[in-house]
Structures are given as C-alpha cells and as structure tokens.
Amino acid sequence: MSILRDAKTIAVVGLSDKQDRPSFGVAEYLLDAGYDIIPVNPMITGWNGRKSYSSLAAIPDEIVIDIVDVFRKSEDAPPVVRGALARSPPPKIVWLQEGVESDEGKAIVDEFSARGGRTVFFSQNKCLKKELARLSP
Numbered sequence: 001m002s003i004l005r006d007a008k009t010i011a012v013v014g015l016s017d018k019q020d021r022p023s024f025g026v027a028e029y030l031l032d033a034g035y036d037i038i039p040v041n042p043m044i045t046g047w048n049g050r051k052s053y054s055s056l057a058a059i060p061d062e063i064v065i066d067i068v069d070v071f072r073k074s075e076d077a078p079p080v081v082r083g084a085l086a087r088s089p090p091p092k093i094v095w096l097q098e099g100v101e102s103d104e105g106k107a108i109v110d111e112f113s114a115r116g117g118r119t120v121f122f123s124q125n126k127c128l129k130k131e132l133a134r135l136s137p
Contacts, residue, residue, distance in 0.1 A: 003092055003121060004132060007066035008036055011056060011091075013080050014071035015039040017047050023071040026097070026129040030069075033132060038063065056083040067093040069128050070100055077102035077124075085112045085120065096124035 010030055015023045015037075024047075031037050031048065038059060039052035046052050053059045056068065068084040068091045070077060077096055084094050085108065094109055096102060101124045109122040123131075 004067075004128075004135065007092065009038060009063065009065050010035050010067040010069050010128075011038040011040050011059065011065045011084075012069045012071065013040040013056065015041050015044075015047055015052070016071075017041075017044045022097070026069070026071075026127065029129045030132075038065065056080070056087060059087075061088065064089060065091045067091055067095055067128070069095045069097065071097050072100065074099075074101050077105040078108060081105040081108045085109070090118050090120055092118075093121045093123065095122075095126070095128050098125060098127040098130075101125045 012023060012027045015027050018024060027037050037050060039047040039050055040056060041052050042054035044052045065087060070080050072080060077100060081094055084091050096105065106122050106124065109120050113119045
C-alpha cells in the first residue's frame, strides 16, 4: 500500500511513555522505520525526546500529519476522528489500532471524503506495525 510507504509523519494518539504498552512498542517500531512520530497524550510531556501534545488541535499547523494512529477506547474514537479531519490539511489516513473499532468514526471519514474535502483512508481494528511489517520486503 503506497499510501503507507509515502507517509512521513504519524501522530500517535494515546501514546504511552510506559515501555510495556502496545502504543510505545508500535511507535518505537514506526520511529525505527523512519517515520517522524508526534506523541499525542495530555498525560505525558514527551516521548523519546519528542514533545507530547495534549490533542491533535494543539499540534502546530505547520506540522503536516500524514497518519493519525489511534490508541484509545473505541468510544473515544469519533472525537479523535473529528479532530484529525479538522486539521488543515487533514491526514491521508486515520488508523484505529487493533481492538479499536468505530462505525461512527468510519461514517465521519466517509462523509468528509464525500463532501469533496480530501479523500481520507480509514482503517480500524488493525495494527499499523503489523501491516507495515507485512508490506516490507
């Protein structure tokens, strides 16, 4: 999937600074794979030398986010999806990690794309790390 390979910056919503959490391991893998990681978690000030932001809206506009990778409860996904699509430009992909599903989030993305905004790819209940590993030669 070339859209994943072409991405450069990933905002990881719910990124934990605890090494035993899935978000930490996935973000570390993404960082090692060459992606720029933007931590989004109001409970931490930073991750791996990077400033953490309290929300997607708190990330400066000059930082263009290609992928929003969501590690939150399924019921918390719709507001995160709305926040992602409110950015200018919006991300190319909104990705809900393994165990995170939201039909409402998908409907929000589909409606946004149908209105003639930017076409945004939506994935749910899949691990970004596993998908990228599967695509790698």
